Amino acid sequence: MKITVIGAGYVGLVSAACFSDFGYEVTCVDRDPRKLAMLEGGKIPIYEQGLEPIVSANRAAGRLIFTDKLKDAVAQADVVLIAVGTPTREGEDSADLSFVYAAAEEIAKAMSGFTVIVTKSTVPVGTAAKLREIISKARPDGDFEVASNPEFMREGSAVEDFLRPDRVVVGVSSERAEKVLSQLYRPLTAKNVPLLVT
Secondary structure (H helix, E strand, O other): OEEEEEOOOHHHHHHHHHHHHOOOEEEEEOOOHHHHHHHHOOOOOOOOOOHHHHHHHHHHOOOEEEEOOHHHHHHOOOEEEEOOOOOEOOOOOOEOOHHHHHHHHHHHHHOOOOEEEEEOOOOOOOHHHHHHHHHHHHOOOOOEEEEEOOOOOOOOOHHHHHHOOOOEEEEOOOHHHHHHHHHHOHHHHOOOOOEEEO
């Protein structure tokens, strides 16, 4: 299974590293050239216990790649995880989803074959339906499913939280998406971590 993670921030980088540690081929896309240069140089832009050796080992094994080429990364992916920022709108209590929506449009133009697009970013209820609408409009012939997979990572223990969670929660609207996400998390469910499908 090939995975592309959009966003090399806190959630994206930890997710990309841990999925590559499961043995998957993972491409992590980011637009920040300084961050990419750091990652390519073996430096981790955030401190998270256990992250650096996982990134280093999986880069050396060829399972973890960092790039700014979203189109190429999405075209070869079975699963695309959106892990971009959702800052609070200034003067409001709502999240700014513009980065999520922009990522969805770019994914729509680049996807090839059946693709499961998963939000890892913190988003409100109804976002999956909006993403489905954006992607369908940009790519009427696209073969895709949208799913949600909220993260429950705490700063300082995110790697541990990802690799040894008490549960994995996924929101899907089809059996196809459920099958792909079940396969994605098989390394955890094989260790008796429950997969909660909503």
